[in-house]
Amino acid sequence: MEKFDKNYIIGFILLFVMYGTYMYFYPATPAQQTEAAQEQVAAKEEVVKNTSANLPAPKDSAALAAQFGAFSQATQGTAQDVVLENENLKVTLSSKGGTVKQVELKKYKTYDDYIEQKSGPLVLMDEDHYSEIGFELDTQNGKLDLNDLYFQVDNASSNQVRFVLTLANGEKIEQTYSLPETGYALDYDLNLGGAGSAVKSSPIAFRWANKLKKLENDLKENRNAAQINLYETDEDFESFGKRSTKDIAEHSENPVSWFAFNQKYFTSGLVSEGGAMNNVSLNLITPEEDSSTVKYANVSGELTYQANNSMRFYFGPNEMNELKPVANGFHKNLYLGYDIVKPINRFVFVPLFNWLEQFISNYGLLIICVVLIIKTTLTPLLYKSYTSSAKMRLLAPEIAKIKEDIGDDQVKVQQETMNLYRQAGVSPLSGCVPMLLQMPILMSVFFLFPNMEMFRQKSFLWASDLSTYDAPISWAANLPVIGNHLSLFTVLMTLSSLAFTYYNNQITPAQQGPVDMRKLTYIFPIVFFFVLNDYPAALSFYYLVSNLVTIAQQLIVKRFVDEDKILAVLEENKRNYASKPKKKSKFAGYLEKQLQAQEEANRLKAKEQKRKKKS
Numbered sequence: 001m002e003k004f005d006k007n008y009i010i011g012f013i014l015l016f017v018m019y020g021t022y023m024y025f026y027p028a029t030p031a032q033q034t035e036a037a038q039e040q041v042a043a044k045e046e047v048v049k050n051t052s053a054n055l056p057a058p059k060d061s062a063a064l065a066a067q068f069g070a071f072s073q074a075t076q077g078t079a080q081d082v083v084l085e086n087e088n089l090k091v092t093l094s095s096k097g098g099t100v101k102q103v104e105l106k107k108y109k110t111y112d113d114y115i116e117q118k119s120g121p122l123v124l125m126d127e128d129h130y131s132e133i134g135f136e137l138d139t140q141n142g143k144l145d146l147n148d149l150y151f152q153v154d155n156a157s158s159n160q161v162r163f164v165l166t167l168a169n170g171e172k173i174e175q176t177y178s179l180p181e182t183g184y185a186l187d188y189d190l191n192l193g194g195a196g197s198a199v200k201s202s203p204i205a206f207r208w209a210n211k212l213k214k215l216e217n218d219l220k221e222n223r224n225a226a227q228i229n230l231y232e233t234d235e236d237f238e239s240f241g242k243r244s245t246k247d248i249a250e251h252s253e254n255p256v257s258w259f260a261f262n263q264k265y266f267t268s269g270l271v272s273e274g275g276a277m278n279n280v281s282l283n284l285i286t287p288e289e290d291s292s293t294v295k296y297a298n299v300s301g302e303l304t305y306q307a308n309n310s311m312r313f314y315f316g317p318n319e320m321n322e323l324k325p326v327a328n329g330f331h332k333n334l335y336l337g338y339d340i341v342k343p344i345n346r347f348v349f350v351p352l353f354n355w356l357e358q359f360i361s362n363y364g365l366l367i368i369c370v371v372l373i374i375k376t377t378l379t380p381l382l383y384k385s386y387t388s389s390a391k392m393r394l395l396a397p398e399i400a401k402i403k404e405d406i407g408d409d410q411v412k413v414q415q416e417t418m419n420l421y422r423q424a425g426v427s428p429l430s431g432c433v434p435m436l437l438q439m440p441i442l443m444s445v446f447f448l449f450p451n452m453e454m455f456r457q458k459s460f461l462w463a464s465d466l467s468t469y470d471a472p473i474s475w476a477a478n479l480p481v482i483g484n485h486l487s488l489f490t491v492l493m494t495l496s497s498l499a500f501t502y503y504n505n506q507i508t509p510a511q512q513g514p515v516d517m518r519k520l521t522y523i524f525p526i527v528f529f530f531v532l533n534d535y536p537a538a539l540s541f542y543y544l545v546s547n548l549v550t551i552a553q554q555l556i557v558k559r560f561v562d563e564d565k566i567l568a569v570l571e572e573n574k575r576n577y578a579s580k581p582k583k584k585s586k587f588a589g590y591l592e593k594q595l596q597a598q599e600e601a602n603r604l605k606a607k608e609q610k611r612k613k614k615s
Contacts, residue, residue: 070167070198071139077150082161084179084186089315090121091179091186097147098163098175100133102126103315105184105266111217114457115464122215124268124315129293131210133270135190138202151175171195184316185326193307203278203302204309208270210261212294216456217468221534222294225264228282231257231329241295242335245286252280252301261297262333265318265453265467271327273310277301317453320350337447344444353454364460367538371545374441375553381437382550386557387566391426394567425573449539462488466538481530489540490532496547497525503551 079096092102108122125131134147151163151173163175172194178187192199216222227241233255239262241248255276260269280301287293303309314326324331336345352370360366375382402416421427449455455466463470471485478484501521532540 070169070171071141071144071149071165073168074149074151074165079150080153082153082156083158084161084177085158086179086181086183088182089179089184089186091177091315093161093163093177095151095153095163097134097145097149098151098165099147100125100186100313103268105316108266108317109457110213110215111457111465111468122266124213124266125210129211129213131208133208134206136205136207137192138200138204139198140200143205146173146175167195167198169198171198173199183325184314184322186313186315188311188313190309190311191307192305192309201305204305205300205302206270206277207298207300208261209298210268210296212261212263212297214292214294215266216264217465218534219291219294221468222264223286225262226284226295226297227262228284228297228299229260229262229269229333230280230282231259231327231332233257233276235329237329237332240282241284245288247286248282248284250282252282256280256301258327258330259299260314260330260333261299262318263294264451265456267314267316267318267323267333269314269326269330269333271312271314271330272303273312273327274306274308275304277303318451319453320346321354335447335451337444341440341444341447344440345448349444349448353452357454362460363455363458363466363538364541367542368545371542371549375546375549378438378441379553379557382553383557383560386554387561388426390561390563390566391424391570394563394570395420395424395426423574423577424570425577426570445539445542449536449542452538455536455538460537460541463537463541466541467536469534470537470540482533485533487533487535487537487540489537489544490529490535493532493540493544493547494525494529496544496551497528498522500547500551501525503554 077096079094081101082093082095084091084093088106090104090106091100092104093099094101103124103126104121105124106121109118109120110122112118113120113122123129132147134145136143136145138144149165151165154162154164156162159181160176160178165173167173174189174191174194176189176191180187190204212226214222223245224243227239230238230240230252232238232252236254238252240250255278256272257276258269258271259277259280259282260267262269278301280299282297282299284298285296287296312326314323314330316322318334320331320334323333336342336350349370352373353366356366356369360369398420399417402420403413406412406416452467458466460466462472469485469487470489472488474485476484505521532543
């Protein structure tokens with residue numbers, strides 16, 4: 001179940017006021033760690049490392065037999081590496097434990113390697129950075145960790161390998177890994193059917209301890225995005241750690257179908273295909289002093305005993321086309337925002353971007369094309385909003401005269417104004433509704449761009465990587481609010497927002513009241529600048545192009561709107577209303593009742609004040 005964050009709520013309110021949408025702030029930057037805190041985190045790291053107990057390997061055969069029974073011969077041997085490889089993935093497996101040792105994504109690089117123009121793949125996990133996957137069996141001699149046993153390599157090829165452990169009594173345990181010719185999924189089978197007398201029919205314990213590497217530019221945002229996701233058998237999706245750097249320890253009460261270590265643009269996960277995972281526990285630790293590590297992550301639990309246990313690993317990007325085939329609900333590892341915008345992102349923006357990517361290799365031009373398509377589709381709404389604004393503007397002199405005639409009685413002014421709208425056939429909400437219908441679009445891209453791997457390490461103009469902020473101007477000190485850089489795309493977006501606000505205010509009649517709300521609208525583009533300064537350059541560029549296209553659309557629409565004809569229609573409506581009044585709408589009736597109630601309350605208040613003066 002998705003959890004709401006107060007920072008998102010605050011952001012939503014700001015976006016609603018500024019653009020008719022929402023936005024959220026980053027959580028506060030963590031304070032610098034003291035020496036004592038560093039020692040505490042180091043101790044936590046040691047706890048994570050010790051999740052795998054390294055059992056001693058006695059040299060005496062009698063002692064080995066007493067401790068390990070039928071498995072004693074497998075405690076001695078030499079580890080052998082086996083590599084499975086396809087066009088996307090390179091997986092190194094070790095015969096010691098028959099486990100995953102290292103994973104490389106061949107078509108990707110870390111941000112640091114990309115900027116320094118180094119060759120070599122992105123290493124998602126390896127032994128050096130401490131990542132361990134292990135299974136523990138309940139044997140006649142007690143608990144036994146498979147990672148402490150040496151398997152024999154059998155039938156190895158570039159796409160499949162079988163690890164076989166032959167017991168002293170001739171029984172066998174087999175582990176088989178299969179890698180398809182393309183993609184990022186690695187199939188895994190743990191076959192215990194041949195070791196019936198040596199292994200008890202008890203739950204199989206599993207663990208995955210993982211140091212999540214820094215793969216992107218902004219360490220703070222890397223840590224905010226790193227989380228552990230669980231998908232329960234009842235199709236309930238749970239995520240832990242997003243937008244938080246606090247240490248987390250959780251336990252799932254329900255059976256789990258899969259879990260995943262989810263980073264900003266990449267995911268490592270394990271799917272149980274044969275049965276649910278039970279008693280799943282997880283923890284996340286943020287090592288503030290270690291700038292090479294995003295978080296320490298650990299998941300453990302139990303699998304129901306089966307003779308053959310089928311599982312699937314995923315090591316790859318957070319792309320919808322790659323995630324969706326892995327398992328039911330696995331596409332949820334690509335965060336697309338709250339439920340109100342998920343369908344728009346999943347069924348409109350993601351397919352639209354993927355389709356255009358086939359024809360356009362320049363990702364700045366791709367964003368421009370997406371804006372043009374969306375804005376063209378929304379042109380009827382813009383036309384409707386502009387004509388409504390024109391009607392309100394033409395009625396502004398009459399509204400001013402009503403205020404002049406009535407004076408300071410605001411309730412009476414509002415009543416007469418509503419009566420004028422009714423006679424002229426104008427709804428004060430008709431201009432707002434078309435804009436409100438565009439809000440989900442603005443909200444959707446706000447969530448989409450920070451999570452789209454498509455823009456990762458794609459350059460445009462001065463931005464070397466559209467998936468992070470562009471920083472042509474930067475400095476050493478980390479200043480409050482703005483940080484240590486200035487995003488030029490965000491500056492241009494802010495200027496375009498101010499220009500759009502200025503133009504919009506020129507065609508919007510002044511609002512009645514002590515404060516001219518049109519002047520306040522200039523504040524919000526400035527506030528929005530400080531928020532987007534740390535966001536991906538692709539998002540700022542999208543908003544920049546969107547603002548410019550909207551201004552151009554309004555200038556074009558203005559040429560097709562004849563205000564003289566609109567005024568003639570309004571006058572005709574008022575004449576027709578005088579001879580044959582129209583039936584009030586429910587909304588107009590509601591407003592009239594509210595105004596009458598307010599007028600009655602003011603009358604009673606004035607009467608009470610007058611009585612008090614006399615007494």
